[in-house]
Amino acid sequence: MNPNGLDEESGYQKRRRKHKPTTVADPPRLERHVDRSARKKTAHMIIERSSLGCASDNEEESLFENVYSEVEDEEAAQEEVDSEEDISKIAPDTPSKRGKISASKRQKRSPTPPLDLSPHELYFSQNRPGRTKTSNTNLSSVALLDHEEYFELVRSYKSQHNDDLEYLQAEYAKSFNQWQFELSQGFNICLYGFGSKRSLLMKFAEYIDDRQKDDINKKVVIVNGYVSSMSLIKDTLQTIAAAVSDPAAGPPKLGSQPAGMLDSLVQLLDEDPSKHVTLVLHSIDGPTLRRPTVQAILSRISSFSQVKLIASANHPSFPLLWDSSIRSTFNFVFHDSTTFQPYTSEIDVVDEVNELLGRSSRRVGGKGGVGFVLKSLPEKARKLYEILIQEQLASMGGQSALDRRDDEDDNDSRSMNMAKSEAGIEFRLLYQKAVEEFICSTEMNFRTQLKEFYDHKMIESHFDFLGTEVISIPFKKDELETILEDLTS
Template sequence: MEDIDNIEEDEYGFSRNYFLAKELGGSSKKSARKLSDINIVDEQELRETAFNIETKHEKEIDEILDDYKTKYPKWVFELRCGFGLLMYGFGSKKALIEDFASSSLTEYSVVVINGYLPSVNLKQVLLAIAELLSELLKSRRKSSGTPAKGQEALPSRSIDDILSFLHGSQSEDKDCFICVVVHNIDGPALRDSESQQTLAQLASCSHIRIIASIDHVNAPLLWDKKMVHKQFNWLWHHVPTFAPYKVEGVFFPLVLAQGSTAQTAKTAAIVLQSLTPNAQNVFKILADYQLSHPDEDGMPTEELYSASRERFFVSSQVTLNSHLMEFKDHELVKTKRNSDGQECLNIPLSPDALKQLLLDLSQ
């Protein structure tokens, strides 16, 4: 028994001395280094380095993407059946969804919402969708000989009024619908309950189909049972692409980079390269005008529409508005009224940065 007591006492003494030594050591030794002493890399340099990292396992990734492409007809069939498509899995799904839309949804009108942006104007998106649906139903009625109805979506209406218009628009043609692509429906600007409820009500319209992607592990917590099964009517598709989040990450500050809120030419080029060629060409017209008219408040919207239509970059004012909405969401273009009361469009970049941007786009 004495041996056991001695062993326990020795162990107690060792434990007490160990924690005492740790306490004394921790209080006497303090690091002289500070966070401000770290040599932080320039943000643009860090982004360029990250952007140019070579992708590994390209062959295997291409094989995975080719397998997804064989599923495109099935995805179209699911949309025609009234379901919404929800893409999840590791890697950016942006290029995959856009390839699906451009190759398999050519018979339908497609509206894109970039949920990864810091701010998204859902009312402007709904207005664009309402105008597009109104024109689509008019053309369908005209081709079928049915008298057109006089219901129109007006910019002065509220979100509830626009949703009522969308729900009230009916057509016997069940294959008449608009596809709404939402990149990162779980993005920072769309995570609030109001935005998700608005998107759910939009998805429940008979002439709307949603194709969306999610990346946040807690994204399903955004929806209740009714939203998942009754409104969005999701069909979940596991489509890991292993692609880097190059475009989606542009608007998020890098931990190892110096903070900068200025829109650089390089950042703008990355964003523009993710848009359609026609959208890029419209932006180039605006940029050229701004460089040749440095003393003006910007290019009048009507003038941009005329120039873009003459060069066949847009077919209607609705198309131009969708491009401008993307520019504004990405903070590439700002609007203001000149002394004559005209709405003018201005790119918030210096002339040198604008010239560099055009050079980057031409490469």
């Protein structure tokens, strides 16, 4: 090789070092541009040398091979980069674990299982559970059922089994003669089975009353045992005593306690053996008659030869109310009387629905039920309830509806509603106001009047953190205002 060629080659190497990137951090795109410009200059230099005849054939071939090999490597690398960019445009990058699954990797769940599954896997595939569905509705959003709506729905309902139910009642009516014979032999009758038996017993009572020749000495007394009244047993004894006593002498005085009233009733029955009473008792297993003392009194009444008891039981476990002695005292003959009739009288549907919805504090039946009860009470009791409403409205922080009916809108009345525990009146304060209004004179008389409200669940009482008894009405403010308007109108 001639000295000129060596000098020119060393200059080429210098130029390569001059254009070679000095740092590793340079962008690869810039490095490719630098290498390409160096190769262009080298190609021009080879062409000039070949035209001037300064380089040998071996040197030209080696230089051409180096240049074209680098060009081919660069083109192959560029094609790989372009192909990778095209693939990245078609398929997105793999997401992270918390990211969304790509559409290509998301597998749709097929409703048809594969055919190559084993029998047990095919069973579980066909019986796999579906997605859980939840509802936004809850019991607190359900509107309360009132008596007016309930009676309207009952009147409009027509059962498709009315003919079958009437036919079943007629079949049981064919046994009235047998039942009357059992009563004449000293037995008492108890009807059990699914369905209300009230209408059946009422027909049997009419059947007995029509066949009694002596209407003066033989009476039929009907007792509704499903009524939730604490004085039900007292009222029963008083009614039987009035039936066997002389009407001209007035109602007999039996006392105040059930045990003493029973002894007085026994004396009345012993004084006149000609008096007979047929006692028709609906729901002998009613809530107020389930106490052992009450069942003992009823069994003793039924043991008298002058009293014939006809009772009905609704609960399937009613025999558990009695032990062997009380059951032998009743001396019942049991008859299966499944009527499939609805318990329209035995169960207060409105109260039961409100209790299931967690609104047991309003079991009185709403403002309509309160108005119905107040109409049957004396004037002083209504006045006492009016005072209680006024004081509770005052404790709620607002005036009564009569004072602010013209200057208060519905939004203000809703915002002023308070919880039951925050409203009410102290017992002593209410008693003092009742004395000032000449409603009562003694505390015993005052508690007697409040007892009527307790029995109908029109008031509630609780003790505050100081131990003071507070009486309140379990209604909202707008309902209290409506009741007050009805009382003052």
